[in-house]
Amino acid sequence: MHRMMSDKRTIFLMMAPGFAVFFAIVFIPVFVSLFYSFTDWDGISAYRMVGLHNYRELLLHDPVFWKALRNAFLLGGAFLLIQHPLAVATAMILQYCGRAEKALRTILFIPSIISGFVTSKMWVQILSTQFGLLNRLLDAVGLSTWRQDWLGSSSWAIASIIFVAMWQGFGYAFLLYYTGVKGIPQDLHEAARLDGATAWQLNTRIVLPLLQPVIRTSIILAFIAAFKQMDTVYLMTQGGPDNSTQFLATYLYQKAFSINLYGYANAISVLFIIVCLLVTAALNRMGRQEVGEF
Structure with missing residues (x-):
């Protein structure tokens, strides 16, 4: 068995089916999308090669894309500055909640497992201008001047979408950090307490560095x-009002399936991939540092 696993040809043959499937479902669609991004294809009739026209229109003459x-x-x-700090803090605090820890952990994760359709429609009702629960609560506590057209105003609509997306995704962020906190050996906690460390010092000088x-x-x-945000936006505002809540995925969808500009939509998808790769590379570079083992 050891001789077989050390044979490079055998390893290649065993991995080849997986690579073939990955190539078929990832790389081929990307290459096809790249090809059609240089055309004026409408998804049905014949297409013409238009070179970089779609990219010029996107980058120079399309304010909605920007x-x-x-x-x-x-x-x-918002994820970086609000959701994730709250998730880290919650994961750290939860370990001190004793018997209530399991119940609180379940409650915090519930929004993430509910269907996106259900949660989006629920928030549409809550944020409704005339009959929404939020405006009714503001009226009930004497804050009627705070009433807003939460999904009908350009400035408030994007704020509402960001809030709902953070609320819905909080459970996943919390679970990642909670798992990381629980993975830190108790020996380190006990050693720190014996040295007189407070809970604040324990979390900021031991837990947080090991969570990097x-x-x-x-x-x-x-x-x-x-960047992939789609279902929540489409179900709540469809990119409106006045394209104020458009995201790359919803804009791509509308260009492809609402007005049949498949070539243009493929150009959006290619730029979408490039931006995601650049952001991922930048974040990896910024976060690269040595972290102690535990």
């Missing part, structure tokens, strides 16, 4: 999720 890209970065920034690999991975996944 708005969608900005919204993706806004959501990624988890934090780096979680941040990369969060930014990718921000």
